[in-house]
Amino acid sequence: MKKNDIKLSFDNSCSFNNYVDSCIGTGRMGLALFKEYQDQLKLCQKEIGFKYIRGHGLFCDDMAIYQERDMTRFGGEVTIDYNFTYLDLVFDFYLSINLKPYLELGFMPYKMASGEQTIFYWKGNTTPPKDYDAWKKLIQVTLRHLIDRYGRDEVITWPVEVWNEPNLPGFWENADMEEYFKLFEVSFNAVKEVDKDFKVGGPAVCGGSDRKWIKAFLEFCKGKNLEPDVITRHHYATELPEYTGHYGYAKLMDPMNEEDGFPGLHSTREIIDSFPEFKGKDIHITEFNTSYIPICPLHDTNQNAAYIANQLSKLGDDNKLYSYWTFGDCFEEMGVPYSLFHGGFGLVTYGNIPKPTFWTFAFFKYLKDNYKTCIQKDDTSIVVIDNENTVKGVCYNVTLERSGNDFINSYEINVKDGNYVLLTKRVDEEVCNPLKVWHDLGENRILKKEDIELIKSASYPQVSTKVISAVDGKVSFDIELKENAMVYFELRKVSVISDTGYDYNRVMQYK
Structure with missing residues (x-):
């Protein structure tokens, strides 16, 4: 098995900006009223x-914010009402679990829309407003309600994004750039009139025409003397899917692909910095994942987890926020899911079962806790030290297609004499693979409660510990990485402080 020799040093310093916990994506807002979602x-x-x-879905009809009461048949008028009952329930829940909303302004309430075009199973209207003054008022009434309910100091910390992927005709009628710029200008000014300290961004474009749109967007803002607080975009990393039955099978892209990989993402930084007025503006990736469809079985795999680990090691190089799409499989863009594992976007599937990629995020959050500095970063691992000089790392074996290539990362680090404990949490296709257990049980769409619990029991990392003694001021250890594996490790100094009379070796009958 191939071995990668990696020498670590407390004196090393690598660039690593870890915003793993900055934001998470969700399906339409109305789903937040479901217990499974919560x-x-x-x-x-x-x-x-x-x-x-x-x-x-902030303004979609299932949230019921925008209401018209037509009394003309009784000799009266059409009056406008705003109903925040469901919005309050959703945002109360978010805040109760220490989450702040990132406000996406969309889609169009049906009675305010200029056309009939909709997207998704739940029919979000994706046409411009027939009356921009009414759209402006909707935004302002909503924001003022939120300020009244939650307080200005809280609500102005919630970023605001204008629409979603207007460069795609499905998300914005005809992908009309000029019309989107009008929507942005009206929306930007509406928000700033409520409170100039709101952070407002756009254009929320996805790949394909992102360079063209971001440049044109900044030229428009420059011409209108608008200063967006952040520039937003999306990032997906698979080829076009091949559809079979309910599913779409997609191949992963090389992360260094010039168009849609890290170089393509970096082009956004270059475009922004080419405008003196906007140089240095923060970039928010308000959606990212491997595939962009919620029926891609790749999402449920260990391969997805390892690939996303490599993404998380680098996304912070240019971007101040990146939001994985999505936290859970309670999600209905292409209809209600048919089975437990259905290729959903989520980190968690039904039955509250974490998928392997869930642990990618948990492991990178461990790196952030008590963080001091990064001492090593390459395409197989990232290693940091914390303020107590504990060495923490995540290593991963990323494959684009199944290759059978396994390897060992062999680490060596200079330390003070003494004993150290090596803690590992392993996620691979053998020890943390709920998809395989579901498959081996027959891939049933209807599962008994005990089967769901069995699958859940296979969804947690394998935890191992090992005591290592420093030899000549050095500690060495190996991390084996099978194909599509991901391992979190900690190396910390340990001292045994036993209770009076307790002898572990005697308990275990070790000599």
Whole structure:
């Protein structure tokens, strides 16, 4: 088996900006009223703890904010009402688990829309408003309600993004750039009139035409003397899927792909910095994942977890926020899921079962806790030390297609004499692979409660510990990485302080 020799040093310093917990994505906002949704999100907050949550559907009809009462048949008028009953329930829940909303302004209330075009199973209207003054008022009434309920100091910390992927005709009628810029200008000014300290961003574009749109967006803002607080975009990393039955099978892209990999992402930084007015503006990736469809079985795999680990090691190089799409599989863009594992976007699937990629985020959050500095980063691992000089790392064996290539990362580090404990948490296709257990049980769409619990029991990392003595001021240890494996490790100094009379070796009958 190939061995990678890696010498670590407390004196090393590598660039590593870890914003793993900055934001998480969600399906349409109305789903937050479901218990399953809430259970999945609570699990994410318990184990990872995200700061913001961003998703679609703030103004969709199932949230019931915009209401028209037509009394003309009785000789009266059409009057406008605003109903915040469901919005308050959703945001009360988010805040109760220490999540702040990242406000995406969209989609269009049906009675305010200029057209009939909709997207998704739940029919979000993706046409411009027929009356921009009414759209402006909707934004302002909503923000003022939120300020009244939650307080200005809280609400102005919630970022605001104008629409979602307007460069795609499905998300914005005809992908009309000029019309989107109008929407942005009206929305930006509406928010700033409520409070100039709101942070407002756009254009929330996805790949393909992102360079063209971001440049044109900044030219428009420059011409209109608008200063967006952040520039937002999305990032997905698979080729076009091949559809079979209910599913779409997609191949992973090389992360160094010039168009859609890290170089493509970096082009956004270069475009922004080419405008003196906007140089240095923060970039928020308000959606990212491997595949961009919620029926891609790749999402449920250990391969996905390892690939996302490599993404998390580098996304902070240019971006101040990146939001995985999504936290859970309580999600209905292409309809209600048919089975437990269905290729959903989520870190967690039904039954509150964490997928392997859930642990990618948990492991990177461990790196952030008590963080001091990064001492090593390459395409197989990232290693940091914390303020107590504990060495922490995440290593991963990323493959784009199954290759059978396993390897060992062999680490050596200079330390003070004494004993050290090596803690590992392993996620691979043998020890943390709920998808395999479900498959071996027959891939049933209807599962007994005991089967769900069995699958859940296979969804947690394998924990191992080993005591290592420093020899000549050095500690060496190996981490074996099978294909698509990901391992978290800690190396910490340990002293045995036993209770009076306790002898572990005697208990275990060791000589």
